[in-house]
Amino acid sequence: MTDGTVANEGPLVTSDGRPLKQSLQAALKQKRRQAFMLTVPLLAFIFIFFIVPIIAMLWRSVENPEVPNYLPNTVAALQSWDEASGVLPGEDVYAAMVKDLQIGRENRTIGKVGRRLNYEIPGMSSLFKGSSRKAKNMTEAPFKDALIKASKKWEKLDVWQLIKRESGDLTASYYLSAMDLRFTPDGSVAAQPENRQIYIFLFQRTLIMSVVITGLCILLGFPIAYLLATIPMRYAGLLMILVLLPFWTSLLVRTTAWIALLQSQGVINDLLVAIGVVSDDGRLQLIHNKTGTFIAMTHILLPFMILPLYSVMKTIPPSYMRAARSMGATQWWAFYKVYFPLTLSGIGAGTILVFILSIGFYITPALVGGTSGTLISNFIANHVSVTLNWGLAAALGTMLLALVLVLYLIYDKIVGVDNMKMG
Amino acid sequence: MVRFEGVQKSYDGEALVVKDLNLDISKGEFVTMLGPSGSGKTTCLMMLAGFEPATYGEIYLEGEPINNVPPHKRGIGMVFQNYALFPHMTIAENLAFPLQVRGMGKAEQEERVKKALEMVELPTLGGRRPAQLSGGQQQRVAVARALVFEPSLILMDEPLGALDKQLREQMQYEIKHIHENLKVTVVYVTHDQAEALTMSDRIAVFNDGVIQQLSSPEDLYERPDNAFVAQFIGENNKLAGTVQEIDKDKVATVKLDSGDVVKAQAVAVNGKGDRTLLSIRPERVAIAPKKLKNTIVLDGTIEELIYLGDHIRTRMSVAGHNDFVVKVPNNSGHHVLKEGEKTTLGWIAEDCRALDYNIYDKDHG
Ligand SMILES: Nc1ncnc2c1ncn2[C@@H]1O[C@H](COP(=O)(O)OP(=O)(O)O)[C@@H](O)[C@H]1O
Ligand SMILES: [Mg+2]
Numbered sequence: 001m002t003d004g005t006v007a008n009e010g011p012l013v014t015s016d017g018r019p020l021k022q023s024l025q026a027a028l029k030q031k032r033r034q035a036f037m038l039t040v041p042l043l044a045f046i047f048i049f050f051i052v053p054i055i056a057m058l059w060r061s062v063e064n065p066e067v068p069n070y071l072p073n074t075v076a077a078l079q080s081w082d083e084a085s086g087v088l089p090g091e092d093v094y095a096a097m098v099k100d101l102q103i104g105r106e107n108r109t110i111g112k113v114g115r116r117l118n119y120e121i122p123g124m125s126s127l128f129k130g131s132s133r134k135a136k137n138m139t140e141a142p143f144k145d146a147l148i149k150a151s152k153k154w155e156k157l158d159v160w161q162l163i164k165r166e167s168g169d170l171t172a173s174y175y176l177s178a179m180d181l182r183f184t185p186d187g188s189v190a191a192q193p194e195n196r197q198i199y200i201f202l203f204q205r206t207l208i209m210s211v212v213i214t215g216l217c218i219l220l221g222f223p224i225a226y227l228l229a230t231i232p233m234r235y236a237g238l239l240m241i242l243v244l245l246p247f248w249t250s251l252l253v254r255t256t257a258w259i260a261l262l263q264s265q266g267v268i269n270d271l272l273v274a275i276g277v278v279s280d281d282g283r284l285q286l287i288h289n290k291t292g293t294f295i296a297m298t299h300i301l302l303p304f305m306i307l308p309l310y311s312v313m314k315t316i317p318p319s320y321m322r323a324a325r326s327m328g329a330t331q332w333w334a335f336y337k338v339y340f341p342l343t344l345s346g347i348g349a350g351t352i353l354v355f356i357l358s359i360g361f362y363i364t365p366a367l368v369g370g371t372s373g374t375l376i377s378n379f380i381a382n383h384v385s386v387t388l389n390w391g392l393a394a395a396l397g398t399m400l401l402a403l404v405l406v407l408y409l410i411y412d413k414i415v416g417v418d419n420m421k422m423g
Numbered sequence: 424m425v426r427f428e429g430v431q432k433s434y435d436g437e438a439l440v441v442k443d444l445n446l447d448i449s450k451g452e453f454v455t456m457l458g459p460s461g462s463g464k465t466t467c468l469m470m471l472a473g474f475e476p477a478t479y480g481e482i483y484l485e486g487e488p489i490n491n492v493p494p495h496k497r498g499i500g501m502v503f504q505n506y507a508l509f510p511h512m513t514i515a516e517n518l519a520f521p522l523q524v525r526g527m528g529k530a531e532q533e534e535r536v537k538k539a540l541e542m543v544e545l546p547t548l549g550g551r552r553p554a555q556l557s558g559g560q561q562q563r564v565a566v567a568r569a570l571v572f573e574p575s576l577i578l579m580d581e582p583l584g585a586l587d588k589q590l591r592e593q594m595q596y597e598i599k600h601i602h603e604n605l606k607v608t609v610v611y612v613t614h615d616q617a618e619a620l621t622m623s624d625r626i627a628v629f630n631d632g633v634i635q636q637l638s639s640p641e642d643l644y645e646r647p648d649n650a651f652v653a654q655f656i657g658e659n660n661k662l663a664g665t666v667q668e669i670d671k672d673k674v675a676t677v678k679l680d681s682g683d684v685v686k687a688q689a690v691a692v693n694g695k696g697d698r699t700l701l702s703i704r705p706e707r708v709a710i711a712p713k714k715l716k717n718t719i720v721l722d723g724t725i726e727e728l729i730y731l732g733d734h735i736r737t738r739m740s741v742a743g744h745n746d747f748v749v750k751v752p753n754n755s756g757h758h759v760l761k762e763g764e765k766t767t768l769g770w771i772a773e774d775c776r777a778l779d780y781n782i783y784d785k786d787h788g
Contacts, residue, residue: 317505317507319503319504320507322472322474322501322503322507323501323503323507324509324520325474325493325494325495326472326494326499326501326569326578327500327520327524327568327569328495328496328498328521328524328572329495329520329524330493330495331495333524341511342509342511
């Protein structure tokens with residue numbers, strides 16, 4: 001035995017006398033650096049195209065630049081006004097507002113303020129537009145009377161309370177809207193009036209529909225995956241192509257194909273009428289409602305359930321079922337006790353894939369969902385491209401992201417993400 | 424106990440994988456199906472277990488035809504090559520599975536599981552999962568699981584195929600002992616002839632869906648019925664020739680292709696003019712033998728010597744064949760041989776069998 005291997009003579013050393021631990025660390029460090037270098041391009045890509053946009057979204061859901069940037073004088077003057085006092089602000093505030101309106105009209109920024117405040121109280125957009133036009137000619141005091149003359153709304157306490165409330169650089173109002181809440185004029189939080197409550201309902205609908213779609217995918221995907229995993233290779237290849245075919249077709253094409261099939265003058269209804277199952281004026285409404293969304297989304301997401309299931313089933317040797325049968329189990333019992341439990345990791349992977357994808361699905365429900373079959377993401381898209389309320393869109397998106405993360409964590413607690421097999 | 428009667432099997436309707444199988448297995452017997460890969464052994468076992476229907480013919484279990492009995496009602500224990508232990512259950516749960524299916528009470532289940540684990544000498548591993556066991560341990564559990572519900576017939580399909588040589592030999596003895604202690608009937612499948620010879624009461628040698636010979640290990644080795652069996656079991660020297668005459672004592676006179684004329688036992692030849700392969704075991708050949716009556720002596724050249732400790736494996740050219748092997752025992756004072764040396768070699772006529780003229784690659788795969 002050499003000295004180095006005798007444990008109780010101090011720490012082990014390599015032949016050049018350095019402690020073994022230290023040498024090992026150095027060797028491993030080199031390896032780790034190499035491994036890290038290989039992942040740098042991917043990390044950079046993820047950072048630029050994934051992390052940065054998410055941070056930007058988080059930021060946009062709380063940022064509030066309009067009032068502080070474009071009404072700077074008014075914001076300064078409102079500092080000394082007590083919004084709880086019940087009296088209107090003084091002449092100095094009105095003077096500052098006139099000044100801001102004049103500057104804002106010149107710089108074409110006043111419309112942005114109006115649009116921002118319009119999210120909170122309808123009519124603010126036109127108020128700012130109209131008043132800024134008239135403010136051009138307001139050169140002399142009293143500005144208070146002049147403004148109130150221009151619009152009675154300048155006499156209303158809640159307008160001023162709103163401006164003061166939104167004068168900070170950050171705002172919570174987008175999140176409140178996204179949760180069907182609002183600030184009352186006195187600054188406390190309350191529920192939106194019933195006819196303006198929509199997002200909680202939409203979140204619920206999105207969740208429920210996603211659960212149903214995931215369930216349908218399991219029900220339809222399990223037998224197909226089983227078939228794929230158990231039939232001889234040459235048939236399995238063909239069937240696999242059929243399963244994958246949707247992946248090679250544009251999402252839009254598939255969705256429009258469903259429209260052609262499902263619409264009331266479409267293939268399915270024609271067929272049903274032809275064989276006399278439904279009468280000509282009793283054609284089924286299969287599209288532009290929830291049914292359409294269920295059918296089209298289940299079809300589109302099915303491969304995401306089949307593939308992980310298939311890859312798990314492929315690893316279950318047929319001898320397991322045979323062993324169970326030889327020990328006296330019926331076909332059904334063997335399936336229930338042996339085969340099915342072994343597919344759970346695949347079901348888990350498929351479920352989480354399909355569920356998360358369907359929670360954020362957009363194009364298909366937009367095209368086939370009508371009004372009753374649209375999901376939260378359709379409203380987010382609407383706010384991004386139609387109402388241009390990006391703050392609310394960002395707040396809704398962030399809540400969706402949080403929801404997915406929470407569900408993922410719950411799933412991890414119950415099933416264990418380590419247990420699932422993606423393929 | 425088990426009877427195959429004229430059983431045939433085809434998977435694709437074109438080729439017969441099993442051709443006219445007739446096999447009788449009595450109670451308590453250890454019968455091995457031995458044959459190269461693809462010869463239809465697993466198929467036979469699957470038909471017996473009920474996982475593949477016989478295309479034609481009838482299989483009887485304890486006198487009852489079982490063609491229409493589903494596998495779970497046959498009460499046959501099975502050990503698979505990959506063990507087929509359920510990975511999501513502990514060892515104890517695996518063992519309890521067949522008992523649970525039979526609706527046995529919890530206490531009795533535990534008792535039986537404990538006994539089964541003791542039988543395979545793994546009494547402490549009940550709480551582990553299969554993946555936490557070594558290959559040998561998994562193998563024992565698989566055997567225990569096939570036995571725990573006390574079937575009277577056990578089928579084993581290459582159960583030791585995945586083990587290394589040493590462990591395999593040890594398990595051969597353990598399985599053999601279990602068989603002797605429990606007096607169960609075992610139908611065992613392997614492609615390893617040494618394993619078959621060690622363990623079996625009788626061996627059915629399969630080739631191409633046909634049983635070539637069904638006999639005890641000793642008969643199989645000493646008295647092969649045909650060239651396939653002679654070449655598949657053990658080592659074998661073959662000399663090609665043509666039958667000149669067969670006398671009434673079934674002694675054939677064969678003219679080798681080299682021109683030498685020798686006598687041999689007529690086993691699988693019919694008469695004058697038949698092509699034949701003479702089969703002689705390497706350990707039955709002597710170098711420079713004394714010329715006695717009944718001894719056949721030929722000339723040979725030593726091509727290669729391999730020292731193997733207890734014997735010296737000597738490859739020679741004899742009668743135009745250069746792959747003639749002789750095992751020279753490493754006795755004290757044995758004749759010292761040199762490569763290239765010319766010598767004589769010989770054997771007793773009874774040890775030489777005239778078989779059919781078929782040459783097989785020795786394929787143990
Ligand atoms: N499920 C099956 N379908 C089609 N052919 C099969 C099937 N199982 C086995 N075979 C064919 O039957 C022949 C015998 O196979 P098998 O019984 O497994 O042989 P062995 O167990 O002796 O190696 C082989 O040629 C094999 O290709
Ligand atoms: Mg086999």
